[in-house]
Amino acid sequence: MAEVRAPAVVQGRWRTPVRVVAVAALLVYAWLVTDFRAFTWPIRLATAVPAVVLLVLASRDRRVRVPLRAWFASWRLTTTDPRLPLWRRIMWRVGTVVWTLLIVAVSAWEVLARLHAPRSLYPTLSSLSDSATRLHALRFLAFVLWLLFGRDLLRR
Protein backbone atom coordinates (compact mmCIF):
# COMPACT_ATOMS: atom_id res chain seq x y z
CA MET A 1 0.00 0.00 0.00
CA ALA A 2 1.25 3.47 -0.85
CA GLU A 3 2.48 5.59 1.98
CA VAL A 4 -0.18 7.92 3.30
CA ARG A 5 1.15 11.46 2.98
CA ALA A 6 -0.65 14.73 3.43
CA PRO A 7 -0.79 16.98 0.36
CA ALA A 8 1.86 19.67 0.38
CA VAL A 9 -0.75 22.38 0.46
CA VAL A 10 -1.94 21.28 3.88
CA GLN A 11 1.50 20.44 5.26
CA GLY A 12 2.42 24.07 5.62
CA ARG A 13 5.24 23.98 3.05
CA TRP A 14 4.54 27.53 2.02
CA ARG A 15 7.06 30.29 2.07
CA THR A 16 6.65 32.25 5.27
CA PRO A 17 5.49 35.63 3.81
CA VAL A 18 2.84 33.87 1.72
CA ARG A 19 1.71 31.96 4.76
CA VAL A 20 1.49 35.10 6.89
CA VAL A 21 -0.59 36.87 4.21
CA ALA A 22 -2.85 33.80 3.85
CA VAL A 23 -3.43 33.57 7.61
CA ALA A 24 -4.08 37.31 7.84
CA ALA A 25 -6.52 37.14 4.91
CA LEU A 26 -8.32 34.24 6.55
CA LEU A 27 -8.62 36.11 9.84
CA VAL A 28 -9.98 39.19 8.08
CA TYR A 29 -12.39 36.98 6.14
CA ALA A 30 -13.55 35.30 9.37
CA TRP A 31 -14.04 38.66 11.06
CA LEU A 32 -16.09 40.07 8.16
CA VAL A 33 -18.13 36.91 7.69
CA THR A 34 -19.12 36.63 11.32
CA ASP A 35 -20.61 40.11 11.13
CA PHE A 36 -23.24 38.84 8.69
CA ARG A 37 -26.67 38.00 10.04
CA ALA A 38 -27.81 34.40 10.35
CA PHE A 39 -30.39 33.12 7.87
CA THR A 40 -29.24 35.55 5.14
CA TRP A 41 -27.60 34.93 1.75
CA PRO A 42 -24.29 36.66 2.63
CA ILE A 43 -23.64 34.27 5.53
CA ARG A 44 -24.78 31.30 3.42
CA LEU A 45 -22.31 32.18 0.66
CA ALA A 46 -19.53 33.08 3.07
CA THR A 47 -19.87 29.76 4.90
CA ALA A 48 -20.20 27.81 1.65
CA VAL A 49 -16.88 29.15 0.27
CA PRO A 50 -14.52 27.45 2.78
CA ALA A 51 -16.75 24.36 2.72
CA VAL A 52 -16.47 24.05 -1.06
CA VAL A 53 -12.71 24.74 -0.95
CA LEU A 54 -12.22 22.00 1.63
CA LEU A 55 -14.34 19.50 -0.29
CA VAL A 56 -12.47 20.26 -3.54
CA LEU A 57 -9.11 19.82 -1.80
CA ALA A 58 -10.36 16.59 -0.24
CA SER A 59 -11.52 15.27 -3.62
CA ARG A 60 -8.03 15.94 -5.05
CA ASP A 61 -6.36 14.01 -2.24
CA ARG A 62 -4.92 10.90 -3.89
CA ARG A 63 -3.90 9.10 -0.72
CA VAL A 64 -4.93 5.48 -0.65
CA ARG A 65 -7.96 4.78 1.53
CA VAL A 66 -9.00 1.43 2.90
CA PRO A 67 -12.17 -0.12 1.41
CA LEU A 68 -15.07 -0.19 3.85
CA ARG A 69 -14.94 -3.95 4.39
CA ALA A 70 -11.20 -3.93 5.06
CA TRP A 71 -11.63 -0.94 7.33
CA PHE A 72 -14.28 -2.74 9.36
CA ALA A 73 -12.12 -5.86 9.49
CA SER A 74 -9.23 -3.79 10.83
CA TRP A 75 -11.40 -2.86 13.80
CA ARG A 76 -11.84 -6.48 14.81
CA LEU A 77 -9.36 -7.88 17.31
CA THR A 78 -8.44 -10.83 15.11
CA THR A 79 -6.99 -8.73 12.32
CA THR A 80 -5.15 -5.98 14.18
CA ASP A 81 -1.45 -5.62 14.74
CA PRO A 82 -0.48 -8.85 16.54
CA ARG A 83 2.57 -7.21 18.07
CA LEU A 84 0.36 -5.22 20.43
CA PRO A 85 -0.74 -6.92 23.68
CA LEU A 86 -4.32 -8.19 23.62
CA TRP A 87 -5.44 -6.03 26.56
CA ARG A 88 -4.17 -2.94 24.78
CA ARG A 89 -6.08 -3.78 21.62
CA ILE A 90 -9.21 -4.43 23.68
CA MET A 91 -8.76 -1.13 25.52
CA TRP A 92 -8.49 0.80 22.26
CA ARG A 93 -11.63 -0.78 20.86
CA VAL A 94 -13.53 -0.18 24.08
CA GLY A 95 -12.53 3.46 23.63
CA THR A 96 -13.99 3.59 20.12
CA VAL A 97 -17.22 2.08 21.47
CA VAL A 98 -17.30 4.64 24.30
CA TRP A 99 -16.86 7.51 21.82
CA THR A 100 -19.54 6.08 19.53
CA LEU A 101 -21.98 5.81 22.43
CA LEU A 102 -21.20 9.38 23.51
CA ILE A 103 -21.83 10.72 20.01
CA VAL A 104 -25.06 8.73 19.74
CA ALA A 105 -26.14 10.04 23.17
CA VAL A 106 -25.45 13.66 22.14
CA SER A 107 -27.39 13.14 18.90
CA ALA A 108 -30.32 11.52 20.75
CA TRP A 109 -30.40 14.33 23.33
CA GLU A 110 -30.37 16.92 20.55
CA VAL A 111 -33.25 15.17 18.75
CA LEU A 112 -35.19 14.85 22.01
CA ALA A 113 -34.86 18.57 22.70
CA ARG A 114 -35.62 19.48 19.09
CA LEU A 115 -38.87 17.49 19.07
CA HIS A 116 -40.23 19.49 21.98
CA ALA A 117 -41.22 23.10 22.44
CA PRO A 118 -40.77 25.77 23.65
CA ARG A 119 -37.01 26.12 23.07
CA SER A 120 -36.59 27.96 26.37
CA LEU A 121 -37.64 24.76 28.20
CA TYR A 122 -35.93 22.34 25.79
CA PRO A 123 -32.62 23.95 24.81
CA THR A 124 -30.75 22.38 21.89
CA LEU A 125 -27.03 22.70 21.22
CA SER A 126 -27.68 25.44 18.70
CA SER A 127 -29.96 27.41 21.00
CA LEU A 128 -27.31 27.14 23.72
CA SER A 129 -24.60 28.25 21.30
CA ASP A 130 -26.76 31.19 20.21
CA SER A 131 -26.34 32.87 23.55
CA ALA A 132 -22.62 32.10 23.61
CA THR A 133 -21.96 33.40 20.09
CA ARG A 134 -24.08 36.52 20.29
CA LEU A 135 -20.86 38.49 20.70
CA HIS A 136 -19.06 39.11 17.41
CA ALA A 137 -15.69 38.21 18.92
CA LEU A 138 -16.99 34.80 20.02
CA ARG A 139 -18.59 34.15 16.63
CA PHE A 140 -15.26 35.07 15.04
CA LEU A 141 -13.43 32.67 17.36
CA ALA A 142 -15.91 29.89 16.60
CA PHE A 143 -15.51 30.46 12.86
CA VAL A 144 -11.70 30.35 13.09
CA LEU A 145 -11.88 27.16 15.16
CA TRP A 146 -14.22 25.64 12.58
CA LEU A 147 -11.75 26.48 9.80
CA LEU A 148 -8.85 25.04 11.81
CA PHE A 149 -10.86 21.89 12.47
CA GLY A 150 -11.48 21.53 8.73
CA ARG A 151 -7.77 22.00 8.01
CA ASP A 152 -6.97 19.36 10.60
CA LEU A 153 -9.45 16.96 8.99
CA LEU A 154 -7.79 17.48 5.60
CA ARG A 155 -4.50 16.29 7.03
CA ARG A 156 -5.95 13.07 8.41
Add this chain to the structure above:
Amino acid sequence: MRGVILAGWVVLGLAMLAAEVVGLLSGGRFPTLGDVLSFLMRSRVGRWFVLIGWVWLGWHLFVRSGVPGF
Protein backbone atom coordinates in the same frame (compact mmCIF):
# COMPACT_ATOMS: atom_id res chain seq x y z
CA MET B 1 -37.83 20.50 32.34
CA ARG B 2 -35.17 23.01 31.30
CA GLY B 3 -33.07 21.89 34.26
CA VAL B 4 -33.21 18.24 33.18
CA ILE B 5 -32.22 19.03 29.59
CA LEU B 6 -29.42 21.33 30.73
CA ALA B 7 -28.20 18.71 33.20
CA GLY B 8 -28.10 16.19 30.35
CA TRP B 9 -25.95 18.54 28.26
CA VAL B 10 -23.59 19.13 31.18
CA VAL B 11 -23.26 15.38 31.88
CA LEU B 12 -22.61 14.60 28.21
CA GLY B 13 -20.11 17.44 27.93
CA LEU B 14 -18.24 16.29 31.04
CA ALA B 15 -18.28 12.68 29.82
CA MET B 16 -16.72 13.72 26.50
CA LEU B 17 -14.17 15.86 28.29
CA ALA B 18 -13.32 12.95 30.62
CA ALA B 19 -12.93 10.55 27.68
CA GLU B 20 -10.65 13.03 25.92
CA VAL B 21 -8.51 13.53 29.04
CA VAL B 22 -8.26 9.76 29.57
CA GLY B 23 -7.21 9.41 25.95
CA LEU B 24 -4.57 12.12 26.24
CA LEU B 25 -3.15 10.65 29.45
CA SER B 26 -3.25 7.01 28.37
CA GLY B 27 -0.35 7.21 25.96
CA GLY B 28 -2.31 5.76 23.04
CA ARG B 29 -4.01 2.97 24.95
CA PHE B 30 -7.39 4.72 24.95
CA PRO B 31 -8.36 6.75 21.85
CA THR B 32 -9.00 10.48 21.86
CA LEU B 33 -11.76 11.90 19.66
CA GLY B 34 -9.04 12.79 17.15
CA ASP B 35 -7.84 9.16 17.11
CA VAL B 36 -11.38 7.95 16.45
CA LEU B 37 -11.81 10.48 13.64
CA SER B 38 -8.48 9.42 12.13
CA PHE B 39 -9.52 5.77 12.30
CA LEU B 40 -12.89 6.60 10.74
CA MET B 41 -11.18 8.58 7.97
CA ARG B 42 -8.98 5.66 6.96
CA SER B 43 -11.87 4.52 4.78
CA ARG B 44 -13.10 6.61 1.85
CA VAL B 45 -16.71 6.44 3.04
CA GLY B 46 -15.74 7.39 6.59
CA ARG B 47 -13.64 10.29 5.35
CA TRP B 48 -16.47 11.82 3.37
CA PHE B 49 -18.86 11.16 6.25
CA VAL B 50 -16.62 13.19 8.58
CA LEU B 51 -16.03 15.96 6.04
CA ILE B 52 -19.75 16.35 5.36
CA GLY B 53 -20.24 16.42 9.12
CA TRP B 54 -17.77 19.31 9.29
CA VAL B 55 -19.71 21.21 6.62
CA TRP B 56 -22.97 20.54 8.46
CA LEU B 57 -21.43 21.80 11.72
CA GLY B 58 -20.38 25.09 10.13
CA TRP B 59 -23.71 25.53 8.42
CA HIS B 60 -25.57 24.77 11.63
CA LEU B 61 -23.44 27.11 13.75
CA PHE B 62 -23.19 30.11 11.45
CA VAL B 63 -26.07 29.98 8.98
CA ARG B 64 -28.89 28.26 10.82
CA SER B 65 -28.13 29.56 14.31
CA GLY B 66 -28.43 32.93 15.86
CA VAL B 67 -31.29 35.30 16.26
CA PRO B 68 -32.19 36.69 12.80
CA GLY B 69 -30.95 40.20 12.66
CA PHE B 70 -29.16 40.00 16.00
